[in-house]
Amino acid sequence: MKLSNTQAENSFKYGWLLSRVWPYIKPYLFRIFLGFMIAIPLGLLDGVTAFALKPYMDYVIGGKSLDFTLFHHEFSISSLQMSFILPIGVVLFAGFQGVLRYLNSYISTWTSQRITNDIKIDLFHRLVHMHPQFFDENTSGVIIQRYMSDPGTASAGIVDQIKTITTSVFGALGLIAVMLYSSWQLAVIGVVVLCVAFVPVALIRKRIKAASNKNMVISGNITTNINETYSGNKVMAAYQLCDRQEKDFTKQTWDSFNVNMSLTKRSAWMSPLMYLIASFGIATVLGYGTYLINSGMMTAGSFASFVTSLLLLYKPVKTLGNTLTSIQNLFVALGRVFELFDLKSEIVDKKDAIELKSFNNNIRFENVNFEYIPEHPVLKNLNLTVPKNQTLAIVGNSGGGKSTLVNLLPRFYDIQSGSIKIDDIDIRDLKLDSLRKNISMVFQDNFLYSGTIRENIMMGNPNATEEELRKAIESAHLEEMVADLPNGLDTYIGERGTTLSGGQRQRVAIARAMLRNAPIVILDEATSALDNESEAIVQKAMDNLMINRTVFIIAHRLSTIKNADRIAVINEGELVELGTHEELMQIQDGHYRTLYEMQFKKQESQMMTAI
Secondary structure (H helix, E strand, C coil): CCHHHCCCCCCCCHHHHHHHHHHHHHHHHHHHHHHHHHHHHHHHCHHHHHHHHHHHHHHHHCCCCEEEEECCEEEEECHHHHHHHHHHHHHHHHHHHHHHHHHHHHHHHHHHHHHHHHHHHHHHHHHHCCCHHHHHHCCHHHHHHHHHHHHHHHHHHHHHHHHHHHHHHHHHHHHHHHHHHHCHHHHHHHHHHHHHHCHHHHHCHHHHHHHHHHHHHHHHHHHHHHHHHHHCHHHHHHCCCHHHHHHHHHHHHHHHHHHHHHHHHHHCCHHHHHHHHHHHHHHHHHHHHHHHHHCCCCCHHHHHHHHHHHHHHHHHHHCHHHHHHHHHHHHHHHHHHHHHHCCCCCCCCCCCCECCCCCCCEEEEEEEEEEEECCEEEEEEEEEEEECCCEEEEEECCCCCHHHHHHHCCCCCCCCEEEEEECCEEHHHECHHHHHHCEEEECCCCCCCCCEHHHHHHCCCCCCCHHHHHHHHHHCCCHHHHHHCCCHHHCECCHHHCCCCHHHHHHHHHHHHHHHCCCEEEEECCCCCCCHHHHHHHHHHHHHHHCCCEEEEECCCHHHHHHCCEEEEEECCEEEEEECHHHHHCCCCCHHHHHHHHHHHHHHHHHHHHC
16 A cells, blocks of 8 residues: 555544544543543633622622621621632632643643554554565655654644543533523523534535645655655765755645645634634623613623623634644544554464474475566566575576565565465465574665664574674674774664675674574675675675575675576576576576676686786
């Protein structure tokens, strides 16, 4: 699946979204519940200030004393006393509300971050187990955007938004209660107008979804551009591609701007419209309230309390457009996140898969057919048997299927038809981990992770002893290089091992493969990008790696090809010749002989001249 083609079909199926996110919310229900319990009084306390205006206007401004009976005792509070009690009470309520706001904010942030972490970890688990073709089809930027940014956008906002909505709802209920206490007639007008103000929200959902999806793709392209600028900085400098990268980045940035402005153009009218509707409500309340006061049906204090409550109630409406746009973006991101959870790796274990405990006899390719793109075959009815502890060199024209052939053995890809068998067991019947544990690979461009040399070599076998590590380093001819480094094996080599030369990186990769001690070794043009001196050292290391192992080697070095037990010639996806160097050289106008005379003979001549 191409992630850039996302649709987020279920973004507004709220029941479906809740069912999918529920397993991540469930472990933190107590804290979420506690947050809600805090949010309820936090919202209700919004009405305290408005409620306090009624006694302030009626008794303090009006100069009346408050007389009441409590527990059969008569009490009287003068207007002067009331003028001190009410402000102090408001301050105390504000302080209490501030403490509640802090607790609510801390709990919601903690819960949101934990949910975000859980989702990201689960998504990353799925990402690292995806099949290689998934990475072939999707750019790094889109993958980063979908697997890292979307979960943060979605899950980090869930609890926050629910908390905000809860606080607002109970705040509204508290204010409505004050309004009803002050005047039920005016309260009916205010609530009806408020309900009408929410209507425009439903009109913008689909546009938000489309804009959010477009922005995701653009953001992914921007991230890809930055990654390529970083990784390909030397090519960019050598071929004067700075302007090209900058032009692409500028276009992508403006595309993002245009998408956002398009959404703003369509959604920004919501807040003014809601505010206009709210204003009609306020105007109606002012007019009818004046009538109620003049007719003696309502006191000035009750009216002041009501108007304050109404204004506090309508305040969120002014910014409701932006708030709901954010919430809808959250739902779209959440929909995209669970699309990722529904993706399945195409390379998985069978239910009854068995463990590959040892390799004893041979590896067989039987009528193997494979294609990356439908109707464009890369390998065609290929048959090949490689006995244990034999070295098979694979040669052929560029793009003929050599690397594809060796990539099928560890199941980086699955074949369309035929079978690949180890000791007569189809590799699709084997547990994937056990299959790959029996294979060591050294590539043309070996990836080294940021960290130390020791860490990169130990990836071959994290449980290896110091003695095993020492032997691997010795066999890979790394002792001299390690000795020259300031911190030896614990020297930090940086991202992709860029502080090492090509030959050094290859020897670290060979040491890693050596430490794995797998019975099957795949060498995919491991020396093709090296100079002669580096190649000679790496070749010695490779020779050590190949001892007493079954080896598949794609190489251009003459001695490696000649010394192989057999040579397979792959041309246009077919096995066209198979035999030893001497046997294949006897075939007049044969493919191998032609390749040898064009390529290898020239190399041999150069080597003899150098000697």
